[in-house]
Amino acid sequence: MKKEQEKIRVGISIGDLNGIGSEVVLKTFEDSRMLDFCTPIVFANNKLLTFFKKHYKLSLNFQGIDSADKAIDGKFNVVNTWKENVKVNFGKEDKKIGEYAFKSLEAATQALRENKIDVLVTAPINKNVIQSEKFNFPGHTDYLAKELEGNSLMLMVGEQLKVGLLTDHVPVKEIANVITPELITRKVTIIEETLKKDFKVQKPKIAILGINPHSGDSGVIGKEDEEILKPTIQKISEKGKLVFGPYSADSFFGSKNYKNFDAVIAAYHDQGLIPFKTLSFGKGVNYTAGLNRIRTSPDHGTAYEIAGKGEADFHSFKEAVFSAIEIFKNRKEYLALTSNPLKKQSKKL
Template identity: 70%
Template sequence: MMKTENIIVGISIGDLNGIGGEIVLKTFEDARVLDFCTPVIFASAKTMNYFKTHFKSGINFHIVNNINQLAKGKVNVYNCWNDPVKIEFGKEDVKIGEYAIKSLEAATKALKNNDVDVLVTAPINKHNIQSEDFKFPGHTDYLAQQLEGESLMFMVTESLRVGLLTDHVPVKDIVDHITEDLIVKKIDTVYDSLKRDFKIGKPKIAVLGINPHTGDNGVIGSEDDAVLRPTLKKIKENGKLVFGPYAADSFFGSSNYKNFDAIIATYHDQGLIPFKTLSFGQGVNYTAGLNKVRTSPDHGTAYEIAGKGKADSSSFKEAVFTAIQIYKNRIDYEELTANPLKKANK
């Protein structure tokens, strides 16, 4: 049963040599955040106290070895390891990657077991996390395996939402991945998320083209006409307000994106470059389509400023509040669908 008060926010600490520890501390140094949730950081007391000392933070942690020992109104730290960790800010380190995975796995387990209500992930280094036991290009792919549903990378702010048909796929392989089945699944996921997670009754979705100028009638590629356009036509005929494909080069510059509840880009940079240009520091990476809520900030480990006290925690804080709001929206949606007369009687 989902609850509306004292929402427990699980936090995976990410790459310890990056800015994750700093942005987590800065987020919860504002005690007002604790009025909205109970955070639990999956790391270790030694590690978090190291960060506290290094960044001169005034946070007092509540350390637990059992997830049932969490204290409301406190910043909880769940011990995932007890050994000392050598932290060297700004350095890529395979050993540090192992701790990032320990944190992620423990936090995901707690999410699956309903010990935490939502998950917010601090940035990882996609290279140093690779091992025989962990062969995922990022959080989204790992969580897609661990949790139920059709996962989709959904970059969101209050006024802009960008989903991806393909995410961490090499550019040379993008076209091979874009099939009618994939397009239908991803649009369904975005559509359902807009209704369930963002309270939009009749979502309006734009889809960007695969090729420049959506292929220019086959002059610059045939995929838009052969695959994308006819699939969108079928989807629209089935009742969804889906439009496109639109030429990506002018779509955002012309402010056309403001006419839609969400935009679906066909590949990673086509969507994320304009999204981060328009909203960097305020954007949130939300993994839509899963049975659990997971968000993260819209940036990486930022090794170049790690340990210097310069990291901006705005996006991480937005990720926390977005996770809380989506969790609450899902409660409202479930109540409404279980009792459709409730809306009519309001």
């Protein structure tokens, strides 16, 4: 009989080795109390992490393993994803380093797909140097959408704010052409479902921001809000979903209107991420909603400018680990309740 897994197995892709990924990963688990919450499994190389450990003068110990299913509870496990030595040049873009970032991500994703890990937390990659025949994507979100079942959506999660995007890594000049009634409906559906099953929100209330300044001012500044957003929001609302908007983005956050909603959907990347990172930077988490597996990441990039200096703040990565654990538990409970209506009814009583 297989021994019951006591702790959630958190798989970790190491990201760009010339950035701050290794630093924030190791600093997060330097606190041995983290091992009370989960079993970390890093996809990298034992010798390489020993180098980082010495460089940052840390004291945590590693358990080298050949496969994620050999991970030991109570240990910081490292799956030796490659054997060769890797030369690290902090703060430098390097296509070779991009290859190792992909090796780590590919192995971690496979382990997630095969249930050898329960959740995946990804350290930052350099989207330029990781590009190859196997990775031809704007970022993690699109890659995982291909590898895992579901329609992915980038959802930024903070203590008081959750921001999803209608379009993520799309050039500004193409945004209006990409947003369609079908896209809006699909994104609203994903966010509503993830709020219910991953964040325990029974009746999600969602705000949608306008595409144009002042939501188009009744068509004076662009017609997309009047002709696409408003009628689509109306149709979604008629189906019983609590979806409101479009709201003028320039005043929505400053007026704290976001506090009246469980999630906000921004029309494009910077419209949503600038206010989110202003309000939550350092503690925010990037969650890939809409998949059949759980993936989170910190809300920052490779930060080459401070790589190797020991100055990186690890709290966003730590929050990403805790968020993945919480979402895993919430989803497990939701699936148990929805698959057993009698249990759900007894809980209400």
